[in-house]
Amino acid sequence: MRFDSLLDSVGHTPLVGLPALSPSPDVRLWAKLEDRNPTGSVKDRAALAMITKAEKDGLLHPGSTLLEPTSGNTGIALAMVAKQRGYKLVCVMPENTSPERAQLLRMWGAEIIYSPAAGGSNEAVRVAKEISRQHPEWVMLYQYGNEANALAHYETTGPELLADLPTITHFVAGLGTTGTLMGAGRYLREAKPDVQIVAAEPRYGELVYGLRNLDEGFVPELYDESVLTGRYSVGPRDAVRRTRELLDKEGIFAGISTGAILHAAISIAAKAEKEGQAADIAFIVCDGGWKYLSTGAYEGTLEEAEAALEGQLWA
Amino acid sequence: MAVEVRIPTILRTYTGGEKVVSAQGSSLQEVVSDLDASYPGIAERLMDESGLRRFVNVYLNDEDVRFLDGLSTAVADGDSVTILPAVAGG
Numbered sequence: 001m002r003f004d005s006l007l008d009s010v011g012h013t014p015l016v017g018l019p020a021l022s023p024s025p026d027v028r029l030w031a032k033l034e035d036r037n038p039t040g041s042v043k044d045r046a047a048l049a050m051i052t053k054a055e056k057d058g059l060l061h062p063g064s065t066l067l068e069p070t071s072g073n074t075g076i077a078l079a080m081v082a083k084q085r086g087y088k089l090v091c092v093m094p095e096n097t098s099p100e101r102a103q104l105l106r107m108w109g110a111e112i113i114y115s116p117a118a119g120g121s122n123e124a125v126r127v128a129k130e131i132s133r134q135h136p137e138w139v140m141l142y143q144y145g146n147e148a149n150a151l152a153h154y155e156t157t158g159p160e161l162l163a164d165l166p167t168i169t170h171f172v173a174g175l176g177t178t179g180t181l182m183g184a185g186r187y188l189r190e191a192k193p194d195v196q197i198v199a200a201e202p203r204y205g206e207l208v209y210g211l212r213n214l215d216e217g218f219v220p221e222l223y224d225e226s227v228l229t230g231r232y233s234v235g236p237r238d239a240v241r242r243t244r245e246l247l248d249k250e251g252i253f254a255g256i257s258t259g260a261i262l263h264a265a266i267s268i269a270a271k272a273e274k275e276g277q278a279a280d281i282a283f284i285v286c287d288g289g290w291k292y293l294s295t296g297a298y299e300g301t302l303e304e305a306e307a308a309l310e311g312q313l314w315a
Numbered sequence: 316m317a318v319e320v321r322i323p324t325i326l327r328t329y330t331g332g333e334k335v336v337s338a339q340g341s342s343l344q345e346v347v348s349d350l351d352a353s354y355p356g357i358a359e360r361l362m363d364e365s366g367l368r369r370f371v372n373v374y375l376n377d378e379d380v381r382f383l384d385g386l387s388t389a390v391a392d393g394d395s396v397t398i399l400p401a402v403a404g405g
Contacts, residue, residue, distance in 0.1 A: 069403075071404065119402075120402055120403070121402060121403035121404060122402050122403050124403075125403055144403065174404070175404060176403070176404025177403075177404065199379075201404065202404065203377075203397075203399070204402075206323075206324050208402060209323050209324060209325070209399060209400055209402060210324055210325075211325055211400050211402075212325075213325065214325060214326075214360060214368065214370050214371060214400055215370065216370075216400075217369070217370025217371070217400040217401040217402065218370070218401055218402055218403045219369060219370065219401050220403065225381065228382065229382065230378065230379075230382045231378070231379035231381070231382050232374075232377050232378055232379070233372075233374045233377050233378075233379065233397065233399070234377065235377075315404060
């Protein structure tokens, strides 16, 4: 497939069947390989869309500086697009993220400001908002509330899924900014009113939930509960187990958040099989495992991997 | 019916530091009432007049109860209830 530039090649990812993990020919699992994007994650779609929208709105000029709270993938994607388009990027990232993410960010020319580990991404959001007040000339695209994030999935991920799998019954994705689920979910619902849109959210160690009070909790502005039909919380043990199973049985080397999503997808598949319902369940492979090799998720026993992930933002 | 309830760090001041406590009830509402009887004040942190507070997520065996029957969700002996504050991803 030929494209005029790297940015033109964002999206158009393969959807591959999982014959070994699917319970039967009537209940099938399909993986959308978002790791095939230019920086290796689903976030390239949102990053490109948010920057393009900001350009159209006249917010960006040559040499402009972007500011973004991110646990990694969005930052990396923004860094790549920003570099192509001539902008600088400052990322606010929790300090309990894997070192590969920081290396990649710097490689694409981004500057990193670390936020405290306790409180996870909530803290990164809070710190970024504070910096934004000190630097009103910087442009914060703000993935959690930027409609272009969800719209990217409404216009690309959703249509790609429906074109490749017209018989889709379930769509399962991770819940972070909620952009993927909101955008692709709305598109699929319009085309197929009965489609099930299911969220899998990572359940981290206690450090990440170390808020000072409950009012510091965070729900992304993009989140609309009515788009979803179900929402599961998946802990590191199940996420790692499924990440390894995906590699072992289907040859797909994915990041740990994909394991969490697969865990929810497999539960749905098992339920459909038990009830004798046919199902075509598509889920998102958010990224490859490369950035998480240092976390310890791919070696040793599940207990060791779980212990190694304690306190880390693994998704 | 006894269920196990996982308490987030932020609410352990109510449970004397206990991470996991036991509560009785046949619905989530009853479980919360029973929790409040053992740990007075905790229910008010979880709910307001309109139901679960915006930044509180409650999961029954890993499924968000907002997508089940909310506070009316039936619970069975041996079920696990997890309470977590809402946090960002991405």
